[in-house]
Amino acid sequence: MQVIKYAFQQHGDERGMLVALEEYKDIPFEVKRVYYMYDTKTDVHRGFHAHKCLEQILVCICGSCKVLLDNGEEKKVISLEKPYEGLYIANDMWREMYDFSPDAVLLVLASDYYNEQDYIRDYDEFKRIAAQKRG
Numbered sequence: 001m002q003v004i005k006y007a008f009q010q011h012g013d014e015r016g017m018l019v020a021l022e023e024y025k026d027i028p029f030e031v032k033r034v035y036y037m038y039d040t041k042t043d044v045h046r047g048f049h050a051h052k053c054l055e056q057i058l059v060c061i062c063g064s065c066k067v068l069l070d071n072g073e074e075k076k077v078i079s080l081e082k083p084y085e086g087l088y089i090a091n092d093m094w095r096e097m098y099d100f101s102p103d104a105v106l107l108v109l110a111s112d113y114y115n116e117q118d119y120i121r122d123y124d125e126f127k128r129i130a131a132q133k134r135g
């Protein structure tokens with residue numbers, strides 16, 4: 001499984017650091033939605049779904065967390081702990097987020113508006129669709 005992790009350009013000077021993200025330049029899609037999660041309890045696992053079409057980039061802009069990616073055949077765990085690193089998650093990828101540090105803020109840039117119809121929440125259904133697509 002290919003994991004795409006971006007190291008965004010950091011603009012630093014004596015005042016501190018700044019990262020700027022522009023669609024189609026730093027982000028490979030049009031950004032239609034931004035959301036973020038914080039105050040996530042350390043023992044909590046979130047996600048447990050895939051998307052039919054949605055593409056996203058996850059940036060842990062404060063603290064750290066882990067993301068489990070599962071393409072139906074292979075699983076990988078990615079640590080997000082730098083505010084200048086972005087994890088690309090394509091559609092058709094099962095994801096779970098966990099191990100949030102108490103100060104974690106997980107920012108998500110999404111290629112489309114919120115749409116419950118785009119979610120695949122049943123793991124068996126996800127596995128079936130993934131196997132079909134592999135052929």
Ligand code: T46
Nearest residue numbers: 033035037046047048051054056058095097108113114
């Ligand atoms: C994903 C992972 C990384 C909205 O009203 N609008 C939104 O844009 C989103 C994302 C959520 N919500 C509502 C729906 C739920 O009542 O906020 C509540 C929590 O959402 P959810 O349980 O879907 O959160 P996660 O952490 O399980 O998953 C989220 C995204 O939904 C999902 O697309 O890939 O983060």
